[in-house]
Amino acid sequence: MKNNPQQFNLQKTKLKVAAGYSFMLVVFVLSVFLVYRSFDAIIHSVETMSEDNQELEVATEISRGIVQINNYSTIYTNTFKRADYERYIQERAAVSKKINTLNEQLKDAGTDSIKHYFKEYLRSIDTWILLNDLSRKNDFNGISQLISLAEDSLSKANLSIPYSSVKIIKETTERKEENTFDTENGLDDKSSSRKKRTKKSKDKKGKNTSDEGTGLTKTITEISVDTEIDTAYYRQMEELIGKVKETISDAERTKNYQKKKLRTTELKLLETQALLVAKINHILSVIDVENKKMINQKLSVSKVMAEDASKQLLYILLVCLFISLVFGHFVFSDISRSSYYKAMLEKEKIETERLAKAKEDFLANMSHEIRTPLTNIIGLSEQLSRRESGEDKEKLNAIITSSEHLRDIVNDILDLSKIGAGLLKFEQIGFSVQSIIDEVLQMFQHGVNDKRLELLAEVNWNGLIPEKTFFLGDPVRLKQLMINLLSNSLKFTHEGHIKISVSVTEARSCYYIHCDVEDTGIGIDAEKQSEIFNDFTQADQAIQRHFGGTGLGLSISKKIVELQGGRIWMESEPGKGSVFSFRIPYRKAKEAEYPVRDTINYAAVGQLKGKKLLVADDDKMIPVVLSPLFNQWGIEYTICHSSVEAWQLLQEKQFDILILDLNMPEMSGYELVERLNGNENILNKGIRLIICSGNLTVEIKEPVSYEMLPKPFKKKELLEVLCRSIEETGETIHPVSETDAYTLNNFIAFANNDATTLRMFIETFIAQTQNELMEMEQFLRQGNRDQISEVAHKLKNTFGQLEAHEVIRILSCLESITEEKELTQQEISDHIAGLKQVVAEILTSLEKDLKQLD
Template structure:
């Protein structure tokens, strides 16, 4: 079966060489006897109506027994008014190396085809051998000009390449913007946390809360944009781990508790199945969907309650199908507006943007994540009464025990040093300063490096228990520093490798996996806080100090005691009277706060 393109269009013609359409024996006999037949007429019509088509019937002596079409003449390869000098005379000399090997194969009773180009034109050639009634081997040769088809194919390839490059460029842009925003955001959130612990007036404390809440809101928008980018580029991946529904619900309750209590709302969660199954699925993405839906419910509910429910739809030995519902007693949605809420960057009415924070990505992301897990997000709502968002997912039942879900299993192993020592590396002076403040509060011996080269100069095998290492540095990246550190440890014969924690603003999963495979032990995603740094230290060193008692024991002042705005005594105690350090701390905080306010605007 041969497929011919007609004028580069999408229409096609199937040409079958069969007994019905073209009987070789009959055709040869009719040609030799110069008798017209239906097959010959059909082929003549075919050759006239398919542009660029020419057909030959040749024997082993290269004599042309029959020819239909004029493509070789149109291409000025052959002068039809001249004497027939054989099949090869129809083609230019430069095609000899292509056609002769094909003929050799064809006359060994093997169909063969190829493509070639001459002077910016493209051609396909196909040879189909058969024997006539006298056992004479003949060959049908079909030549077609496929230049227009190739032009269309090349344009399509170019378009696909451009689309792929555009997607890559978008991913790079999103990752870069993530880094550029997360790095100063880390300083703003971190220093707001430190400032909150100083003696502030009520008004000052409120201002710090505004800075902190606005920064965290900006961070949530950034996270939503990253997820949406991954969904649109088709790079979203499911990370299936054992989990239980109750564990997911408990985590959500803890995360949202401050928000629903602040609004005076009741928050309930329940399941209708007696036994909490160990399920296999992406608990983090399930949690993200439910948090988005519950956050929306809290946002649009002034009074009443939020209910999170899981219902068992059906189950068998290996699988369980569960319906999740998030119900609120909020403002509700008009029937004609329901479709709009799933569009990106949209809320039900434009005026809502003035009353409710958000960029309108939460429901779009939730819908796409549910679909990526094999479900469909639906909503039932009555204005003034409330809304119920629901979706059903099927999970495999897991026999494995439920453990904390991780991106990639991190390397663990407790080291109990007599004296804990840490190297903190960051080229950003504000984040380096934040690291100094936090580690000093923990009373941990620490060295601080502002470049990869300086970090390598400080490092000696066995000197540090942990290294907090920034990934993006101008002289040497965190990847390069890690590689050289591991080489030094290997060459020294040091048995206990230093734990390296990658500090990064890059939230793309494939990059985080790459860091771990490059020799790092864990990831600390910016913006980091006092608590996240503490948890990393406790997890990887097994150091028994307790964050609450330890930090409270070195608390230099009580929180929220009213004082004059110009009273810097608390800050001077932290900096131990070092004026340069104090001025740097104030300058960097003010500078970064101004920058973040501009970005928030």
């Protein structure tokens, strides 16, 4: 009931927002409609004006076409070429078509008169062209007619060349003339002529007269020649010329008539063209006036519509603004209320996350705090059980059984915590399912025998070869699933059998493992079966009181199966038994990598008995790692975790060697060295100094002698540095073998090959690493780079003992983030995420190593 008001307010806010959006949508649609209508009217007006302009353009083109018709016709009458005539015909057809188009557009009587005048105009042009053609032909025909007429007349008259008839008349006279020379000058014309003719005649006849003397008598013979001309030729020529003149007169009369008619036709053509052009110009002016008038009217209408639409939009926007303000007020009120609730929820979320983190921290710490003493209890009990016998041995076995049961509970709680935090990782290594089944059967054989049950196993390979069939996945989690289901069956089965059936099928790119665990136990009621896989749930409270357990086994199994993409289910009948089944896909692998056996090689230890040694290091694992070695070597050692404490001890006690970590809180190792070098009266003035650091480039500026012990270091390296510092030679150390991700050789060497001590090392390492990773994540959220660097420094030293090079590389980057200011918060987060993934794989492998030590 507490959340009902909040839900009601949220519902009201949703309704208000929905109503506001609906109103805005309606306003938007209405505005779009008004704008569309106005623009549609304006566009229609523009289109109409464009059409009117088209009418004007057509009329203008008609006017230009008439001019072109006139030009083409004139050109043709001068050239009488066929091409010019065709251009004339094409242009008049085009103009006729345009007149028809204009008539269709205007549908006015004025356009009909244009058609009429245009036809008259064309008729006049055709007549004019025809007259010009006839005039040209008549001129040519008249000349040809005259020539033909003259030729015919000449041929009919048979005229010959005109001739003259000559008559000679001789007259002989004698007379006496005086020999005077002046008498000839007084002669008249006739006598002179006569004398000339006589002279000629005499000359021609060759006759000479005697001129000697005066008063001589001469005989003169006068010959006269009379020529008669033929006049018939000239009479015929006169007749012919008369006929030619008559023909020319007729041709001139015809030509004058045609010229007069041509001028009349031209005048008519000009008048028709003038009327046609005037009519077209009139129509053009009318169209122009009408268009301007129509455009003004349409512009006025469009302007009025646009103003109306603007006013309507303004009114709508004002109403919208008012309603928006009202809705905004309501919505912002709800948002403020929602923000308050959100802030409360954020606060609750942060508190929940804090509690979840506290829960995880508590589970991790409790796991560490419980597992550490349990390791000692189990280890010491096993050592004692080898020595004791009888009743004491039974009691020790009971202690071991109870401790292992408690350890299993802690493991379940830790797994559940990892699953809840999303920290559960799955390995991807090759394994053989047959080896897993064999290990599980071997584990349960003793428990089944104690309860006098029969343990059966069946594997169906479906045609596959077991020796050549390998799976890629997490074999430890598969083994855990089988163990959980078999443990559950063993707990609730008192007689009969327990059977594990495994079938392997091959798909295109993977294998499927189907596992059934069948028992003849007490069974589960149908109504309880749906809850059996829930956390901390068992079928009946009486079962929990009678059989014990936390109810986490099946819940964890369900989560592990589902996280690997599989499915788990059950079938049960009360009093007859149960069948638990799961099916998981695994990718194909080329070979088996599980189980991995570590090679244990470590070196002998030199003698350092009686030396007093002080270790100053803030790493909590240092005592666990170094104490067994120092005890083994007979070194008297003191371990402290701060430079302040080390400074106090150095002033109180005498030490031979100081192993110092430079990166420590409160007082750094550099400051401690400076104090040692600057104080002449200090008790440990000549102490042998060993600098232990993960930074190989460190340099002590103080004028002191020191040895370097780089982190991570091996037992061999520690021994060699100690021996050099006391000027004694230690034993030769042989290198140890190492695996791909890490090696336990150093831990094994430090534990002196003692399984209990090695278990304690590994469990402490796992718990400490988990705690420090959680601290690193917390410092990441706080943005505290210095603390992240310090935690990375601690982890680097610890993982150095495992020789986990990939982890050391990441930790080196995180250790130097205080100097690398360019690293962004996201890059640091990516480094930490990568670190968590690699460390999770190593911790999973270490837990596997712990199981092998059982």
